[in-house]
Amino acid sequence: METQSLVLSLLYQLGTSAAFFFLAAVGLIIILGMMNIINLAHGELMMMGAYTATIATHAGVPFALTVPLAFLVVAAFGAVLERLIVRRFYGRQLGALVVTWGISLVMGQGTLLFFGPFMPSIKIPGGSFSYGDFSFSEYWLVLIAISVALIALLWWLYNRTTYGLQARAAMQDATMAKSLGVRTGRVYTLTFSLGAGLAGLSGALIAPTATIAPFMGQQFVAPAFITVVVGGAANVIAGAVGSATLLAAVKTPVGMAFGAFYGTVALLFAALVIIRIMPDGISARLQRWFDRRSRSGLL
Amino acid sequence: MSRNEENDKTVRTDGVDASAVPQAEADRGTDRGTGRGPAIRRRSFMQGAGATAAGLAMPTVIRGLKTARAAEGKVKIGHIEDLSGNLAVYGVQKFHAAQLAVKEINEGKTLKGGPVGSGGIGVMANYAAKAPVMGDGDKDLKFVNKGGDMTGTGMAFVQDEDVLIDSGESGLLGREVELIAPDGQSNNNIWQQLTRRLIQEDKVDCLVAGFTSAEREAIRPIVDKAKQLYIYTNQYEGGVADSNTFCTGAICEQQVIPVVDYMVKTFGPRIYTIAADYNFGQLTAAWTKAFAPLVGGEIIQEEFVPLSVSDFTTSIARIQAAKPDWVFTLLVGSNQSNYYPQASAAGLEYPMASTVNMAQGYEHRRFKPPSLNRMYNCINYMEEIPTARNQAFVKRWYEMFPDDPYIGQMAQNTYFSIHLYAKAARLAGTTDQESVKKALESGFSIEAPEGAVFLEPSTHHCSHYIRLATADAEHNVSFVREWPSIQPWWLQRIGVNLVKHKEYKQYIPDEDPFFSMFGKKK
Incomplete structure (x- = not known):
């Protein structure tokens, strides 16, 4: 019983930790992973989603409805942002870095001026249940399930729809895609808007577990970038899933045995080692492995 | 009554001992309010205060003259807090507190209080400490709002209900007070730049700054190099013995010991410490570890969490x-x-204790109940303190800042500290920093919204009115016990006397041999 509950607790911690990494990264997967824009305003987009959900919840909207609302609001904001500012910086990675950093400062400080230093939080939906010595939050289990669903949805969107095909084509070779009739400008706007919307969605999902404050987004920036960079660009979705799982698998047992400080150290160390031995990220390694297997006729 | 007469009475030249001053006279409103208390023995202060008295006699004329002189002009109070970033939730409150205090000074208001001599509050027999009010655990939570029953020895026990009184002048020493308050952005490097700027370019007369201990330690070397008068208003881990620094927040001996004692007796001896991984968390945890065995407690595990962790x-x-x-x-x-x-x-669902939560980050207001259920904290201030003087302060605050979410412990400390600075400068008769530091070392008592606070001269720390606050399942705050005056005794114990020997360091518990002795298991 004791060992069983410990194992269950470790699995639960692993799941929540991986879900946290994935949710923190999901918007960035699209914007950094596919469009190759170093989006330092990622955290503020998540913050915007969290604020949207919180304000709507306080206004009486059921929490479950505020999540898609946050997606729409932040996606619309992302589209405007892309049209007005970000599109002038395609192909200029460092320019995009500086301009998104500026956007993040304006958003953070603007929120502070407009809404004050914090906003009362939303109650975490659902209760908890216990098994043995440990108890578990139902809401985090829901978040794990939502993460899995999001992964499936993204995979379907990019591999099974016309938009996905056009988006992948435009990212790979814009000129060729254009000459084949793809309206690349629109694809870029849609893609950036989707990435922003997903950041808003995950911000709304994490909102009940977090402090709602103007600079809350900053806590997600480091985990998000680590997840996406460790995942690599060969297949961003598979890469992010792989790196979120792997990083959680390093952080959880070390954290459980030695405390949060060593958990964080182990996480950063693991990211360092992975980037060193797999400079193209986990997804490139996965891709090669799949390629070999399909060549040898196993797949 | 003319100001002249009043001042003549205030500035005693006969060197009467503070303890001998009759209660009635000591209590007279503006006397103590102007910062010239009943007894000032040092010659320099007499001169200084005399000069102020003369200045006050003809305020308009003097002010006209002073603005004509290049060295005068506004009194500048430098104030750095984090108005953005991870710590903005605390910094904005402190900024507003500073604005309120400066506004009141410019409008001719001050808090009651004045120098009472080195013996502290008890010397005046004005606000005498009483035994802690004993509640019967959780069953008997009650508000203790007036300080308890009268003792049999005739000591005064009631707090003044109205502590904001006229200072007798607009501004400070006939000059307007200006607040220069840049944003530290929760970034220690920026804090250092701003400190240099305020000292070297703005030449502030007093620096009031610092939330985290990391910020304080980042700027303290710069402060010491310039011999800048510096007031740190946060509660912290204790131990700073610095001739230029005055620490007006509560420290471990005032917060940790009472709360650990209560928790061990009420809930049991096995303690799990989870602390922020920087000097504040580490050293406060060390205090807890050292003192838990004294009250029968035991730290079963400690965990230090980096500030970036949120999961x-x-x-x-x-x-x-x-x-x-x-x-x-x-x-x-x-x-x-x-x-x-x-x-x-x-x-x-374990009961929790803390020295920072609720009183600083108002978690009981920010998070939905019952997240903070059974949280206990020995605080020196919370907005909910039900005394009349505090309610008056809260009302004044929200008149100026109607949209503010909460008034925290360190905001109140900043508020009374700036009033305290004004009193000391009036006593010194000048804003010359060395003179004001000496004035602050004269044993000042000030009637803060929390209660009487005494600035202990030898260690530059304050005695505080400590209350044990707790939140219930609906996040209602009540005060279980209170200690009207807890001294900051640890630096005294290890022999710090800043009046006689200048020092510029922070002592840590390891330097006190008693800590390792306490820490040993029986």
């Missing part, structure tokens, strides 16, 4: 595996505040 799933599981009687949480910043809703959602 506490693993920490929560570790606490459940350790099965403590209660959890000592020393978490700082908005990232780490996430611990409370996450722990609550995960079904973690």
